[in-house]
Amino acid sequence: MGYIWETDNLVKNFTLSGGLFRPKQTVHALQGVSLYQEEGETLGIVGESGCGKSTFGYTLMGVHQATSGTIYMNGIEVNPYIHKDITRDMMQMVFQNPYASLNPRLKINTILEEPLELNPNYTPRDRVIRVKEVLE
Incomplete structure (x- = not known):
């Protein structure tokens, strides 16, 4: 059996705009996430509020563009932000x-x-x- 999808060192940062007296800030939402799902496996991602579950899902689904790292679908490197049709044919978020x-x-x-x-x-x-x- 192969992997349906895999992430390798996935990073997602958000830049918050500053104000007149505040500099811009970077929020490190995902830091080096490497995870995979095997064919036939059911996977649930759980954790505390604010730990990055939704950000991971949004990045994997292509709603957010990854800052860095690699995403593979069926062993092929893809950018789900660009190739949304490939991703959405394979999985769905709840x-x-x-x-x-x-x-x-x-x-x-x-x-x-x-x-x-x-x-x-x-x-x-x-x-x-x-x-x-x-x-x-």
Whole structure:
């Protein structure tokens, strides 16, 4: 099995504008993050508020451009900020507010099965089996 995505020494800094008497400041949101997800693996990123979880996700998805470091998708180096179509075909973020991300009127099985409907390799039976595996 290969990696779906991988980051190598990913860095994301934000520059805050200064004022008349304040210089510009740099916020080091991500500092050298090296992480990967293997094919077939379900990954959750957890941590304290303000530790960089959302910034990492936004940078991986191409919402923010990385300051430095490398991102690979299926072993190929990409810039998700430029190649957003590649990234968005492979993964999806679930934001911290579940009511903004998950429809409370749908059963969790239906929600988890929905992205699998886009994959022609999954039959309806395969989707049900995969959802059951993930939930277990």
